[in-house]
Amino acid sequence: MATVKISGMRCGHCVGSVSKALSEIEGVSNVQVDLDKGQATYDEKQTVSKEVIKKAIADIGFEAE
Ligand SMILES: [Cu+2]
Numbered sequence: 113m114a115t116v117k118i119s120g121m122r123c124g125h126c127v128g129s130v131s132k133a134l135s136e137i138e139g140v141s142n143v144q145v146d147l148d149k150g151q152a153t154y155d156e157k158q159t160v161s162k163e164v165i166k167k168a169i170a171d172i173g174f175e176a177e
Contacts, residue, residue: 113153121147134152138158
């Protein structure tokens, strides 16, 4: 399981957007977004570059580290 910190999420709508964006990345599954912790966890069915994850999150207006 991988974890990514995400800043800028404020509500359930943000959680939904992040969850959808991550789920659409090839190789990513079981996405769980935690609003209170400001992070998402996911499983990798294949190796997924952290840069790909960061870009997908940046593309929808949030910041990942
Ligand atoms: Cu929101």
